[in-house]
Amino acid sequence: MYLSQLRLDCINRHTMRTLSDVYRLHQFIMSGFYEYEHPGRVLFRVEPEPKDRFIIVLVQSFKEPHWVKTASLLAWQTKKISFQIQKRSNFHFRLRANPVVTRNGKRLGLIRDDALVDWLRKKEEQIGVWFCSVLAVDEGYTNGIKNNGRYPKHIKIKTARFEGCMEIIEPERFHNALVNGIGPAKAFGCGLLSLART
Numbered sequence: 001m002y003l004s005q006l007r008l009d010c011i012n013r014h015t016m017r018t019l020s021d022v023y024r025l026h027q028f029i030m031s032g033f034y035e036y037e038h039p040g041r042v043l044f045r046v047e048p049e050p051k052d053r054f055i056i057v058l059v060q061s062f063k064e065p066h067w068v069k070t071a072s073l074l075a076w077q078t079k080k081i082s083f084q085i086q087k088r089s090n091f092h093f094r095l096r097a098n099p100v101v102t103r104n105g106k107r108l109g110l111i112r113d114d115a116l117v118d119w120l121r122k123k124e125e126q127i128g129v130w131f132c133s134v135l136a137v138d139e140g141y142t143n144g145i146k147n148n149g150r151y152p153k154h155i156k157i158k159t160a161r162f163e164g165c166m167e168i169i170e171p172e173r174f175h176n177a178l179v180n181g182i183g184p185a186k187a188f189g190c191g192l193l194s195l196a197r198t
Contacts, residue, residue: 001179004032004059004078006067010050014072019046019055022188023144023155029057032065039063043181043192045096048161060192062179083178085171090132091195095120095162096139098185107184109158111138116160127177128170137161142188157185165198 008015018024025046033039040062047056054074059065064080067073099119100107110116116136124130137160144155168174181191 001081001083002061002064002078003081004061004065004076006057006059006076007051007074008055008057009072009074010053010055012072014070015055018072021144022142022157023146025144025189026187029059032059032067033061033063035066036063041180041186043186044189045094045192045194046189058192058194060179083175085168085175085178087168087171089168090198091166091168092198093162093164093166093196094194095182096159096190096192097162097183098157098188098190099160100158100184109141110160113138116162120162123182124169126173127182128168128173129166130169131164131166133164135163137163144188155188157188157190159185159190 008019018028029042029044030039033042042059042061044057044059047058049056064078067076069075097120099110099116101110101119102108110119113136116138117134120134120136121131139159139161142157142159146153146155178193178195182193183191185191
């Protein structure tokens, strides 16, 4: 696995256009994998805290990416990573996700803080963890346009950021969630789980 940190110029006009359209952002991220026919799962997240004049984007991938430096993309670093997860390990975590429920065949975005936290806690068994604490931040909706033939497809995705502490209960399930992402809309900046030792 590879983890990349991209630094985008937050005062660049092209950066603003890219970040304001979730499909354009997806295309930009995937441009780093143009040499691979099957790059595998690529997860990414735009970090909420700008650093100086930089917007930070984290990208996790099975293949090593290679982007082209532009006026918008000022720099990036990539490192090879491996996950050594043991039962009862504790971590701080950050996750941007697409918290939705399906009703009458339609996906509906969750809004209330308690509903967001419940959405994540219902995934504990599936991903093999126990969330010791969870803070949910409603980020609203992100939009984009996919030009698909004659009629453009409008994309609207509900996002929320989750932070807190977790304990690993089932390492194998957790590893699977870590490398494949959590929840829907993974192609559009959701699902990447970041960890730090407590």
